[in-house]
């Protein structure tokens with residue numbers, strides 16, 4: 001984790017917007033970094049073409065995928081993936097931030113923005129949830145700071161990067177207090 005003298009409680013220049021193919025060079029900064037993908041379900045990207053395919057075929061059609069921007073420059077991403085049928089009341093939160101910007105409160109701010117907008121954008125959504133590797137302390141802390149409830153541990157829940165892992169499950173309900 002990179003040290004920081006400036007926490008982002010004060011960053012008014014953090015914003016969310018759709019990520020587009022024209023953002024490919026910024027996307028490649030975090031998407032190629034093993035430090036960033038360590039706890040993610042995906043492997044680091046190794047070439048621009050695959051990055052462009054991902055943005056074209058996954059990000060753009062995705063119902064809620066946003067670039068996290070600092071002064072309009074994408075430095076990470078955050079998404080809410082919906083469910084359908086009986087599970088449509090819940091959506092799953094995912095996020096990643098370029099390493100250079102870790103430890104400044106930026107993801108906490110981005111998650112709070114999502115928490116404050118997604119339930120009005122999607123009135124059918126009652127629960128926003130996040131599944132986090134038990135060893136990913138920074139991500140668990142982000143969710144706590146953004147007001148999520150830790151509900152427990154899903155033991156040996158996913159096989160990822162060579163071994164089976166325990167995940168912590170967090171949720172925020174539409175009726176929970178928001179900051």
Ligand SMILES: CC(C)(COP(=O)(O)OP(=O)(O)OC[C@H]1O[C@@H](n2cnc3c(N)ncnc32)[C@H](O)[C@@H]1OP(=O)(O)O)[C@@H](O)C(=O)NCCC(=O)NCCS
Pocket residue numbers: 001035036037038039040095096097098101102103104105106107108109131132133136137138139141142
């Ligand atoms: C996890 C991640 C999103 C955090 O983003 P960030 O902008 O650095 O988070 P914030 O600065 O808002 O908050 C991080 C908090 O975790 C704490 N933290 C970080 N690493 C920690 C560690 N190893 N142990 C304990 N606390 C830790 C920080 O001190 C801070 O808490 P504080 O404000 O109480 O001091 C970022 O590191 C990242 O993108 N990681 C790679 C992708 C990823 O893991 N995504 C999540 C998949 S579920």
